[in-house]
Amino acid sequence: MLENRFTFVDLFAGIGGFRLALEAIGGQCVASSEIDSHANQVYESNWPDDAEGHNLGNICDIEELPEHDLLVGGVPCQSWSIAGKNRGIEDPRGKLWMDVIRLLDQSRPTAFLFENVKGLYDQRHRDSLNYLVDSFTALGYEVHYDLLNSFDFNTPQNRARIFIVGIQKTRMKRPFTWPKPQDNHTQLFDIFDDLEQPEDDNSPVAIQRNLFGERVNVGHNKLTPLGSQNQFFILTDIRNGPTSIHSWELYDDISEREKMICMVILRNRRKPQYGPQDGNPLAYQDLRELIPDLVEEELQQLVAKKILRQYDETGKYEFFNRKLSGGIDGVYRIYLPTSTFFPTIMASGTLDFVATVNVSGDTDEAYKANFIQDVLLPQKYRLLKPSELARLQGFPDNFKLHENPKRNIKLFGNSVAVPVITAVGQAIINTECFAQEVVTP
Numbered sequence: 001m002l003e004n005r006f007t008f009v010d011l012f013a014g015i016g017g018f019r020l021a022l023e024a025i026g027g028q029c030v031a032s033s034e035i036d037s038h039a040n041q042v043y044e045s046n047w048p049d050d051a052e053g054h055n056l057g058n059i060c061d062i063e064e065l066p067e068h069d070l071l072v073g074g075v076p077c078q079s080w081s082i083a084g085k086n087r088g089i090e091d092p093r094g095k096l097w098m099d100v101i102r103l104l105d106q107s108r109p110t111a112f113l114f115e116n117v118k119g120l121y122d123q124r125h126r127d128s129l130n131y132l133v134d135s136f137t138a139l140g141y142e143v144h145y146d147l148l149n150s151f152d153f154n155t156p157q158n159r160a161r162i163f164i165v166g167i168q169k170t171r172m173k174r175p176f177t178w179p180k181p182q183d184n185h186t187q188l189f190d191i192f193d194d195l196e197q198p199e200d201d202n203s204p205v206a207i208q209r210n211l212f213g214e215r216v217n218v219g220h221n222k223l224t225p226l227g228s229q230n231q232f233f234i235l236t237d238i239r240n241g242p243t244s245i246h247s248w249e250l251y252d253d254i255s256e257r258e259k260m261i262c263m264v265i266l267r268n269r270r271k272p273q274y275g276p277q278d279g280n281p282l283a284y285q286d287l288r289e290l291i292p293d294l295v296e297e298e299l300q301q302l303v304a305k306k307i308l309r310q311y312d313e314t315g316k317y318e319f320f321n322r323k324l325s326g327g328i329d330g331v332y333r334i335y336l337p338t339s340t341f342f343p344t345i346m347a348s349g350t351l352d353f354v355a356t357v358n359v360s361g362d363t364d365e366a367y368k369a370n371f372i373q374d375v376l377l378p379q380k381y382r383l384l385k386p387s388e389l390a391r392l393q394g395f396p397d398n399f400k401l402h403e404n405p406k407r408n409i410k411l412f413g414n415s416v417a418v419p420v421i422t423a424v425g426q427a428i429i430n431t432e433c434f435a436q437e438v439v440t441p
Contacts, residue, residue, distance in 0.1 A: 006110075006434040009033075009065050011073030011100065013055075014415050015042040017393065018072045018113075021421030025429060030066050033059050033073075038407050039414070045400045059099045064106060069434055070425075071104060071112040074416055101135050108139070110433050111167040113424060115416055121147050121162040132164065141166035144176055148424070150394070150417035151223055151341050152181035152213075156188060157392045158223055159344045159417055163424055173432035179423035181213045188339050188354060191391045192384070195337035196357045204340045223341050229364070231339035233371050235328040237307075237319040238279050240266055242364040245372065247321055247328050248307055258302060264290050265308075265319070281316035327351045334371075334381045345389055347413030353381040386412075394418035 005026045010019050013032040023029065029047075033056045034040055040055060047054075056062050065071075075096055104112060120129055129145070136143045143166045150159040167176060183206050189195040205225045208217045217226040220241070224230055230243040237246050240263075248254045248262045265282060268290060274280040284296050299317055302308040309320045321328050332351035335342055336358055343352050355375045361367030375381055384392075386401050386408035394417050402408050428434075 006069040006429070007067070008070035008072055009068045009107075009109075011059060011071065011103075012075055012096075013043060014039045014074065015411050016046055017395070017416035017418050018074070018421055019047070020395065020399075021416070021418045022070070022072065022425050024422055025426050027070065027425070029054075030068050031056055033057065033062060038402060038404075039411055042400065042402050042411060059096060059103070062099075062103060065103055068107065069110045070428070071107065071109045072114070072421075073100070074115040074414075075100060097132060101132075101139075104136070105139055108168075110171050111165070111428050112136075112141070113421070113428065114164045115421070116162050116164070118147055118160045118162055121145075129162075136164075136166045139166075140168055140170070142169045142172065142176070144178070146178055148178070148420055150420050151184055152215075153179075153417070153419045153423055154182045154184050154186055155392070155394050155417050155419050156184060156186045156191065156339070156341045157344065157417065158221075158341045161416075161420070163420075165424065165428060167428065167431055167433050171433040173435065174430060176431050177427060179427045181209065181215075183207065184340050186340065187337065188335060188342060189337035192337070192354060192388050194356065195354065198338060198358055202338050204338075229361075229367060232333055232335040233368070233376075234333050235331050236324055237262070237321040237328065238266070238269070238324060243368065243371075245328075245368065245376070249372070250328070250376070251305065251307075253305065254307070258298070258305075258307070261287075261291065261294070261298060261302065262307060262319075265317070269318070279318070279322065281311055281314065281318035283314070283316045287317070325351065331381075334375065342384075342392055345392060345409070345413045347410045349409045349413070353383055355381045394420075 005028070007028045007030045008022055010016070010029050010032040013019065013034040014036070019029050019032070031054055032043070034043065035058050044050070100114070119125060133143050133145065143164065145162060145164045147160055148163055150157045165176060185204065187204060189197050205228050207215050207223070207225055210216050215222060218224060219226055219228065219230070221230065233243045233245055234241070235245050246262065248259050264287070268274065269279045269282060274282055274286060284299065287299070288294050299308060303310055306320045308317050310317050325332055327333070330351060331353060333343060334353045334355050336355050338358055342354070343350065357375060357380050359367065359370040359374050361370050386405050387397065389408055389412040390399055390401065391397070393412050393415055402411055
């Protein structure tokens with residue numbers, strides 16, 4: 001018989017997402033490393049029986065790891081993230097990879113599993129990724145990396161992350177293969193509290209996949225089947241689409257003429273003749289070419305209504321709500337209870353909400369109008385509860401949360417999607433790299 005039990009060290013342990021996932025498939029955590037006091041408070045409350053000294057503290061100060069089979073961790077990601085400054089491995093947090101390599105070299109476990117934001121996978125950081133892969137390969141590991149989305153593991157969160165797996169070449173008995181994506185049948189009303197459920201069967205349309213498991217025939221957001229209505233609405237003045245809602249559609253004192261002016265600006269602000277940016281302010285003279293009878297007083301009225309703003313240095317006009325993720329009046333996206341996904345939980349928080357009631361519509365126009373009337377104007381939407389953040393990351397309901405609800409946003413945003421770690425961990429086990437012969441009487 002072969003026994004696949006293994007021990008592991010949990011670097012950058014956070015609140016214990018890796019540990020939950022790996023213990024579920026036979027792993028035993030022999031040590032952890034985490035310096036955030038709030039994360040440690042949650043970790044220790046969920047594993048109160050850990051021996052003294054289980055947390056080894058700051059990775060930079062660790063000289064030697066206890067014996068283990070698998071080294072895991074989510075290395076701090078701000079240096080690769082769009083939300084950060086994209087300084088990569090030159091960032092002090094990026095240099096923590098050097099300590100990971102040092103400890104890997106010192107301990108030489110059978111395998112490792114690291115998780116990071118998808119920015120590390122992007123072309124602008126490919127040299128850094130290649131450096132890491134080359135460093136791991138030089139230590140005798142067969143290295144694999146790929147982008148995996150928690151949505152593809154029946155977890156209703158759009159969370160794409162890079163996973164890097166290394167297995168000692170001499171220990172592998174079977175080739176490593178990434179876990180196959182699963183169809184996501186979970187909808188938000190299934191795991192969130194007190195949301196309106198559809199009256200009739202509202203099973204989500206399954207995502208089509210090719211032979212490699214990649215999603216095909218999808219809409220712009222990549223998680224909605226082509227031809228299906230988005231199950232969320234975006235409040236934005238700088239993008240347009242069937243479920244985009246603009247400020248001039250919400251405010252009562254906006255005339256049809258003013259709506260037309262706003263739409264002209266929206267449709268032209270990204271054109272290259274007005275500048276190199278994703279969106280560019282337009283001068284009055286530019287807008288006169290697009291709207292010949294336009295008078296500047298009309299633009300000034302839109303400035304007074306906080307639809308437009310005017311830059312002092314150039315006199316050009318841009319939308320007041322000019323940041324995509326900034327939304328409108330503190331709201332960016334609202335997801336319906338029937339949605340099969342929620343956006344990525346961010347440590348810094350987002351302006352994303354869930355509607356408490358459902359809406360529908362036979363046409364895009366009716367769908368949008370019903371949403372504005374039945375959800376947006378009566379404010380039938382809310383932020384997520386800490387317990388719902390936990391469920392989006394695949395944590396069980398009996399997991400003990402931080403006492404401060406706001407602190408949980410950061411803690412779960414910095415954690416991992418447990419079902420994905422479980423699936424990748426099982427894929428490592430399937431190589432039989434941990435297998436040992438057990439003699440039975």
